[in-house]
Amino acid sequence: MLSRRDFVKLIALMATGTVGTACALEDFAEFEEEMDTHTTTHSETGSSDRVIIIGAGMSGVAAARTLVDAGYTVKILEARDRIGGRTHTASWDGTPVDLGGAWIHGRLGNPMTRLARQADARTTPTEEDITYGTNGQPLSAQEKELLQSFTSGWGDWLYYGQEEADYDQSLQALLEQIIAEEGLSAEEARLARFYISALIEQDYAGSLQQMSTYWFDEGSGFGGIDLLLVDGYGKIVDHLAQGIDIQLNTPIQTIRWGNDTATIIDQNGESYPADYVIVTLPLGVLKSNTVSFQPSLPAAKQSAISQLGISVFNKCYLRFDEVFWPEDYDWLAYVPEQQNRWPSWLNLDKAIGLPALVGYSTADYGRRLESWSDANIIADAMDVLRTIFGPNIPEPNDSIITRWLSDPYSRGSYSFIAVNSHPSVRQDLAAQVDDTLFFAGEATSSDYPSTVHGAYLSGVRAAEEIINM
Ligand SMILES: Cc1cc2nc3c(=O)[nH]c(=O)nc-3n(C[C@H](O)[C@H](O)[C@H](O)COP(=O)(O)OP(=O)(O)OC[C@H]3O[C@@H](n4cnc5c(N)ncnc54)[C@H](O)[C@@H]3O)c2cc1C
Incomplete structure (x- = not known):
């Protein structure tokens, strides 16, 4: 953007x-x-529940940070060999350059401004x-x-x-x-x-x-x-991800859910049991059906996925x-x-x-x-x-x-409301399913879609849904 x-x-x-x-x-x-009313502080409650987060972009890392700080055991499964997703700070002969998100949009009250300060990001x-x-x-x-x-x-x-x-x-x-x-x-x-x-x-x-x-x-x-x-968004993502269990190079193929539990299966057939799953797959990936949900997602969610537009x-x-x-x-x-x-x-x-x-x-x-x-x-x-x-x-x-758009793990840049659709589809996309599947990511944000801060806040929101269960 x-x-x-x-x-x-x-x-x-x-x-x-x-x-x-x-x-x-x-x-x-x-x-x-x-x-900045979005700072969340949780007491260390501790929990034996296993939470798996799919995707280590801003929303996934924000969700993990919130849950870990609240005492949960969390693992992020990430397809790429790096974290950050659509924020990608590359080194250009030693100079950091952002190939994805690059700006903090609106500095006042924006959680990214606070995080930049905490991470010493110029x-x-x-x-x-x-x-x-x-x-x-x-x-x-x-x-x-x-x-x-x-x-x-x-x-x-x-x-x-x-x-x-x-x-x-x-x-x-x-x-x-x-x-x-x-x-x-x-x-x-x-x-x-x-x-x-x-x-x-x-x-x-x-x-x-x-x-x-x-x-x-x-x-x-x-x-x-x-x-x-x-210095690039990478500095903020790295700051948030400190101490989080993140497994890279793990593209997920199947998400089985039901009866208050879930099993995630990666492309090598490895399975990961979970009590709660936070899905942060980008809208473009959800649209591509390369990750299979068994059973299928509810009709309202499928409709939201197809109605939202994905930009380039x-x-x-x-x-x-x-x-x-x-x-x-x-x-x-x-x-x-x-x-x-x-x-x-x-x-x-x-x-x-x-x-x-x-x-x-x-x-x-x-x-x-x-x-x-x-x-x-x-x-x-x-x-x-x-x-x-x-x-x-x-x-x-x-x-x-x-x-x-060609990137198999983003399949587009960010979401928009297409003609004849309605903003309420973002709520359908964000809605939890069966007290087991939770959804985060920029496209699920009604207030700040298409942005890094929207992704961050959606991750915090999904984590709090689990904490408040
Ligand atoms: C070029 C560009 C410029 C932008 N500029 C700005 C900007 O200046 N400011 C701003 O606020 N926003 C900007 N944005 C938007 C912002 O970058 C995104 O909204 C935000 O980063 C999305 O975060 P997310 O966590 O929702 O998704 P992502 O960051 O995409 O995270 C999802 C994660 O899921 C992983 N994944 C995908 N498939 C699988 C799978 N099968 N198994 C496991 N993991 C998987 C991905 O690799 C990724 O790490 C820009 C976006 C782009 C592309």
């Missing part, structure tokens, strides 16, 4: 001409502690932004004015789509309706599509064609600016011998000819002192790129960079490209 809502705010601010003002990091530490704001038009030139005054008008108009359009329209429709359908009704020229329509795509697809990562106008922005958020984790959000890290882009900006935004073709770049030189850019490919465009070779993806990204910075910029000397 791109600096959630941050990029959006910047696009809006860019249109109003207020971008460029450095955003000082006020010291809200005390306020955060006060706001953070930095990423607020400064410049936008280039399709021809590669910074936006003209006229284009800025037009964007400004979309910024003011969007609230009304959305009000119409969410409050007045008799039926739900895709955001793309709403957008095209607006373009037609407002009589926008081709140039204006391209800018409108860029604006809405930047506003929504770069954030929710679902395709405008698939996202529900009624419900795409369900859920809540924390206040304050977003913060990039300089990928990163293309390009490192160069030298910086050839403006050093003072965190974000380089671009209005592409083709919707969502490399519309935003993060300047890692400013953020963490690495001469590299990160391009983001999301939604339909990102889905298409997943099947391309690395060389073709880099060529496509470089084509856009050359449009902005000229034909003579150097080739990258190294790259990292993610493919979260």
